[in-house]
Amino acid sequence: MKKQTVLKGFVVAVIVFLGFSLISCNDERYEPIPVKLSDVNGNYRARLITSQGGKNNEKIIDFATKDSIVTFKDFPLREIVKSVVTDPVKADTALAHIGKVEYKLNFKSKINAEQNVVELTFEPKVLAFQIPVDGVMKNTVVKLAAKQKGFFVGYDWSMRFGLEAEKITIDGVDVTPFQTIKYDIPISLKN
Template identity: 80%
Template sequence: MKRLKVLKSLVVAMIVFLGLSLTSCNNDRYEPVAVKLSDVNGNYKARLITSQGGKFNEKLIDFVAKDTIITFKDFPVREIVKTVVTDPVKADTALAHIAKIEYKLNYKSKLNVDQNVVELTFEPKTLVFQIPVDGVTKNAVVKMVAKQKGFFVGYDWSVRFGLEAEKITVDGVDLTPYQTIKYDIPISVKN
């Protein structure tokens, strides 16, 4: 009989303890850290998805956001070169001889407190570089556009945006026919 009372007392004590421990969970709510415009600044490693027509390519790239400029130290130009130089062997040879191409993307930022994001409105510049083919250097001018805003997301501290190579001009002549090349960065991680 004495053992039964002790056992009942232990069970009641455990139920009370569990009840009290679960009530403390009611106050655990996610409180997001409010973003500031300066939070965009930093070094990022990003997943880049490049698409043209039905072809997709995915790779990791790095970029730096500082003040109002995103800088790519090595902008991916593989699809552009393969569009200009249609022979795959010559295109690969040209890519091997092209140095890293730096591209700077200007943006304006605006704080969206309700969504806890910084909205990025881009002002792309043309991308200009040279492509060596069969001993001749071709001057490529690529008109870059951003049709949508980008975002710095406060939830995971990432930057998300997209660009398009809308038109390519080689030695003053527009490439025709031409399929737009899209550069999408659906997620990036701040280093």
Template identity: 80%
Template sequence: MKKQTVLNFLMIAMIAVLGFSLTSCNGDRYEPIPVKVSDVNGNYKARLVTSQNGKFNEKLIDFTAKDTIITFKDFPLREIVKTIVTDPVKADTALAHIGKVEYKLNYKSKLNTDQNVVELTFEPKTLEIQIPVDGTTKNAMVKLVAKQKGFFVGYDWSIRFGLEAEKITIDGVDFAPYQTIKYDIPISVKN
């Protein structure tokens, strides 16, 4: 009988505690921390989705944002090189010889307090790559464009943006036929 009374008492106490804990949440509201333009600065780990001609590739990359420049210490070149050098073995050899290529992406920032974001307007520069193939070096000029703004989002403190390799010129001649390569960063995490 004592065990039954103790169990009933514990059940009633547990239900009461649970009820009080749930009612205390009713008044809680999410209050976003207002972003500043300087919040964009930092090191990021990002998910990069590269697409070309219906084929998609995903990988993790790192980049740094400081003042008005996003710096990629190792810009993803695989799709560019494999577009120019169609033989997979020669393309992999060329990628190994090229190594890491640093790319700096300029941007202008504008605070949007209504949506708690920093809008990023990009000013991409042409990417220059020297691709060694069959004992010669091809000078590739890749015209990068940003067709949409990027955003530093105050909700999760991430940067989201995209670029396109719109055109490739090899030794002064437009590479054709060519399918645009898209680089999308749907989410990044600030380190």
């Protein structure tokens, strides 16, 4: 009986001690680590939402950022190729033959200390590659634009931005009709 009383007293003492230790934590405030321009550099895994017309497609992609350049080792081309090659079987065959296309996206960065983010202003270049259609290589040029700023967020070390394919030209001729292709990256986490 004496052992149970001692054990109960010990358990009560531990519970009281834990209660007081948790109360002392209430005064601590979260102080974010201020972002630096160099924090943007790194490898990212991103959720990409591609939309054209009423169709949306989601996939996970990887990209790297270094020295004011975002590098996509494998830029998503499916919607671009399907805008050019309307036959689904031929489009899938063309995509298989194209393989990976690298795209480099330049940006300028500026710290917004009040919100603890790095603001990214993108300067897209054209994306050029060749699409094989019925044994003939078609020179494809895609005009990309960034309508809004992107952000590197210090709170969760993520990057968020978007691009649009505004126009596609095949062998110097604009693809018509053409619906804008939007590439939105609502979140990408640094590896």
